[in-house]
Amino acid sequence: MEGVLEISELTHMRIKFMVSGISLAIANGLRRIMISEVPTIAIDLVEIGENSTNLSDEFIAHRMGLIPLCSDGVVDVMLYARDCVCTGFCAACSVELNLDVKGITSETQLITTGNLNSKHKLVCPSIQRLTPDNSTPKPSDEIVIAKIRGNLGLTVRCIAKKGIGKEHSKWSPVCGVGFDYDRENFLRHTVYDTPADWPDDEPWKNIEEDEDNPRPVIDYTYKPNFYFDVESTGAMLPENIALKAVSIFIEKIRELDAAFHTYFDNPYSSSATEGVIPESVTTESVSTPKSFTIFTD
Numbered sequence: 001m002e003g004v005l006e007i008s009e010l011t012h013m014r015i016k017f018m019v020s021g022i023s024l025a026i027a028n029g030l031r032r033i034m035i036s037e038v039p040t041i042a043i044d045l046v047e048i049g050e051n052s053t054n055l056s057d058e059f060i061a062h063r064m065g066l067i068p069l070c071s072d073g074v075v076d077v078m079l080y081a082r083d084c085v086c087t088g089f090c091a092a093c094s095v096e097l098n099l100d101v102k103g104i105t106s107e108t109q110l111i112t113t114g115n116l117n118s119k120h121k122l123v124c125p126s127i128q129r130l131t132p133d134n135s136t137p138k139p140s141d142e143i144v145i146a147k148i149r150g151n152l153g154l155t156v157r158c159i160a161k162k163g164i165g166k167e168h169s170k171w172s173p174v175c176g177v178g179f180d181y182d183r184e185n186f187l188r189h190t191v192y193d194t195p196a197d198w199p200d201d202e203p204w205k206n207i208e209e210d211e212d213n214p215r216p217v218i219d220y221t222y223k224p225n226f227y228f229d230v231e232s233t234g235a236m237l238p239e240n241i242a243l244k245a246v247s248i249f250i251e252k253i254r255e256l257d258a259a260f261h262t263y264f265d266n267p268y269s270s271s272a273t274e275g276v277i278p279e280s281v282t283t284e285s286v287s288t289p290k291s292f293t294i295f296t297d
């Protein structure tokens, strides 16, 4: 079936698009990959130098980890720390960020992501990315990490690493992904089979059926459109999240395809002609079961 893609809304934080020609399973697979398998960069190690704020070290470390960092253009060339040859962290698998703030007045002072200095010019708190109209973000848009007063202070060294949402939700590039389908309810995925069990707001529950007013039957041939709504955390531009999710999906199918071909080593797979059913199939080509590791990420 020929598929269609229509982008209905695109901002620096959100993309809405409609896809047709795919199944519900594919659409849901895409949604789940966006949530948990598109890699981003997030703070993973926090070394507290001085902390005289009223928040505990663990609390500060947790807050630092949840700050979305711009990952576009960097995360694809960065190595996962587990794949790197270094023993701790290095420039190939991590980015260092530092924060050093001392209270200077008796008034309440905010420590925000604006005080975080990154050693990589592209990997910064996402709020510092230029806004769509290229205006500089306002200081009030920065994420507050802690509040201090007097001579209190906070000194922190952070190491950001590449990861995916399956490991920890701080690496998920989205705050929400959803899709709407079957708006006319042709597939009846939302109602019970028996009208008596339907919820009260089901339009056909209390309508008398007759010849002039027949109740619609389930349309099993109905091919729904999928209306996606993807909201980014700011770690990646929304169009890059969708593009990366599709390429991860394709890579998974390739791995599965290669694993099947290697396993079965099927002579019919290369010589078979489409539409011609072989007269007999033997199982001689199926050798002793082997196992393959796929989908390691």
Ligand SMILES: [Zn+2]
Binding pocket: 081, 084, 085, 086, 087, 088, 089, 090, 091, 092, 093, 094
């Ligand atoms: Zn390394």
